[in-house]
Amino acid sequence: MLNFAIVGCGHIAKKHAEAIERAEGAALIAVCDTIPENMEFYRNTYNARIYTDYTEMLANKDIDVINICTPSGFHASLAVQGAEAKKHIVVEKPIALLLKDTNAMIDACEQNGVKLAVVHPNxxxxxxxxxxxxxxxxxxxxxxxxxxxxxxxxxxxxxxxxxxxxxxxxxxxxxxxxxxxxxxxxxxxxxxxxxxxxxxxxxxxxxxxxxxxxxxxxxxxxxxxxxxxxxxxxxxxxxxxxxxxxxxxxxxxxxxxxxxxxxxxxxxxxxxxxxxxxxxxxxxxxxKPGHQCIIEDMVEAVHENREPIVTGEDGKKAxxxxxxxxxxxxxxxxxxxxxxxxxx
Incomplete structure (x- = not known):
């Protein structure tokens, strides 16, 4: 079982939560958002622990994977910080808005031995x-x-x-x-x-x-x-x-x-x-819902020590x-x- 956490509890986060709930070998245990009321749904529905501080959430050693669901301009900094905390990363599309940020994400994941998957579910x-x-x-x-x-x-x-x-x-x-x-x-x-x-x-x-x-x-x-x-x-x-x-x-x-x-x-x-x-x-x-396929593939990629189907390099090409x-x-x-x- 891999434990997932979501950062950014806007509209797309609900798709991620549903996908994690349905995916074999995955569990949602935490969410993070700067607005506390945005997280109440996840606490009530999934019994997820809530955080308003991302650094504090990353300190939770039970979390294996971070799903980044924030506005696109924040993807890179959150992914790099998550990778440095030894968390695998699932990031919503687009991977980032700038190539230098994308390269920083890919490098951080490689250097810290964690997986990086980009959500292109189609x-x-x-x-x-x-x-x-x-x-x-x-x-x-x-x-x-x-x-x-x-x-x-x-x-x-x-x-x-x-x-x-x-x-x-x-x-x-x-x-x-x-x-x-x-x-x-x-x-x-x-x-x-x-x-x-x-x-x-x-x-x-x-x-x-x-x-x-x-x-x-x-x-x-x-x-x-x-x-x-x-x-x-x-x-x-x-x-x-x-x-x-x-x-x-x-x-x-x-x-x-x-x-x-x-x-x-x-x-x-x-x-x-x-x-x-x-x-x-x-x-x-x-x-099968594409987001669920992405989550299940991440679980398998970690267990099999292989690259996810949709890699950081794929996100970079797009x-x-x-x-x-x-x-x-x-x-x-x-x-x-x-x-x-x-x-x-």
Whole structure:
């Protein structure tokens, strides 16, 4: 049994608490927040010990893993402090807002012999796992291009809930906050990126960061990609999708939250096989909750002394892509990613 603690008891913390409660081999024993009333739910529901002082909580030797659920701008300092206290770290997306902070987190965990996992739970959805299997099998042949789309609604009331929402220093815009899951999936499926070009704007929401962004990418494989993300869609979430097109097939996973198989044509796969695949995913589109998968994987990673499925380096790659898109948009120039691998 691994004992977990949560720091930051805002909205997303409840998902973590539920995941820990459901996960085999995990228990929630403590929470930390600067506002005492935010923690009453966890004390009453999970009998968790409450702390207003993070350093004091880290001194609790019974805690094995810290789940960081604070605003993104605080992730790095809390993760480094937690690693130095010899606690394993599960951090919400994005891993951090700056590369130097991300590197500090990864280094601190390596130097202190603890695990670092980043919450990108969409990798565990049944349709995405099937798509990953098909790509790795080579059945699609050479990939020509990919389309990643997030057409969501986050109204002004959402941003007005807390002063940090939509800020560049603590939160970020649609790319950093909402679309980073989709970007992680694209990287997971397609590998490294050679070059990006982007345009972004703050068109409708009264926030500091962007509420709409479009981008083009060239992967190190030579394949191309199109990114379209927005929180301006009226009146509610419309679409989140990932579509991949190859010489021997084309697949689109879509719907409001990218769990539905909307198109699946692969050379050598019969219509009956495709129907059965689509039927099985439709019966359970979300599968086991992604946060629960992240928690259970952390438990197994500690016991087996291996890296988590979604590592700090994975989180860093998604952040690097977001920052490159921001740089391109700001300068109105293409940005080459490092390292620049040879294209096929």
């Amino acid at each position: 990798r565990f959805r049944p349709a995405m796992k099937k798509l990953k299997e098909v790509i790795e099998s080579g059945k699609l042949g050479k990939i020509s291009h990919v389309n990643a789309t997030v057409r969501w609604n986050r109204n002004q009331a959402y941003y007005d809930q807390a002063p940090w929402r939509g800020t560049k220093g603590l939160d970020g815009g649609v790319l950093m906050n909402q679309a980073i899951h989709n970007l992680d999936l694209m990287l997971w499926m397609m590998g490294g990126i050679h070059e990006v070009f982007s345009m972004s704007a703050t068109r409708i929401r009264d926030i500091e960061a962007e509420d709409v962004c479009t981008g083009l990418v060239k992967f190190t494989s030579g394949a191309l990609g199109v990114i379209e993300t927005a929180t301006t869609i009226y009146p509610k979430n419309f679409e989140e999708s990932l579509a991949i097109f190859g010489e021997k097939g084309s697949i689109k996973i879509g719907g409001p939250t990218a769990v539905n198989v909307e198109h699946w044509v692969v050379e050598g796969t019969t219509e009956l096989e495709t129907e059965e695949l689509m039927k099985s995913i439709k019966a359970d589109p979300f599968g 952040l690097e892509l977001v920052l490159a898109l921001y740089e391109s948009s700001e300068n109105n120039q293409p940005v080459k990613m490092q390292p620049q691998e040879v294209l096929n």
